[in-house]
Amino acid sequence: MPTQDEIFTASEADRWFERNKHVLGELPADDIPARLVELYRLRPRSILEIGAANGYRVAELAKRTGARGVAIEPSAAAIADGAQRFSHVTFHQGEARALPVEQTFELVIVNFVLHWIDRKNLLRCAAEIDRVVADGGHLVLGDFHPWRPARNVYHHLPDAGVMTFKQDYAQLFLASELYQPVALLTSHGRELDASVADGERYGVSLLRKRL
Ligand SMILES: C[S@@+](CC[C@H](N)C(=O)[O-])C[C@H]1O[C@@H](n2cnc3c(N)ncnc32)[C@H](O)[C@@H]1O
Secondary structure, rough: OOHHHHHHHHHHHHHHHHHHHHHEEEEOOHHHHHHHHHHHOOOOOEEOOOOOOOHHHHHHHHHHHHOOEEEEEEEOHHHHHHHHOOOOOOEEEEEEEEEEOOOEEEEEEEOOHHHHHHHHHHHHHHHHHHEEEEEEEEEEEEOOOOOOOEEEOOOOOOOOOEEEEEEEOOOHHOOOOEEEEEEEEOOOOOOOOOOOOOOEEEEEEEEEEEE
């Protein structure tokens, strides 16, 4: 029985990119991970984005901060597009559960990726993400941020048994006590807003690692 990560990366990763590539060019002015970098005046010398699509965010952040930018992404189509557009970014094809890099990074971004991860692989992914965050570095985790954990059938693959899992992923890292919370920004730019439908809130946490 394949894990849902295998199902996803075998076909849906490229399809997701094809459906969304028209909006994956310039970094939007209201991009919350970028806003956190600006607000907290982060000046990392190296930035890794995991599940980076064509690298549009890491490309812009690398330019703004002067950092070395690296993108990891399972979709070959997204990487081919990004390699053409953003020649200053290094791309690796790969997945969160076995990151194809050895070094650590001063800023690691994982935005809208963990809700797709098969629950069998979730802690393995968290360990892999932790492995590549430098001591003293920052981790940005953006995802759906419901009041209660929720699981839903993924509507683009309704018959494949693929689910999306909505929860506060920062808690995985905070529980280790290796990370301190720095900030949480939401799609409303303020503390989580109860007027937004549960399961549709987007929260981005900034954590700092201290061994
Ligand atoms: C919703 S998109 C978000 C893209 C980008 N991070 C952003 O914020 O716009 C999720 C991305 O994660 C990638 N992805 C899916 N499963 C993954 C996995 N197991 N490991 C790493 N990336 C994955 C997808 O191919 C896709 O590019």
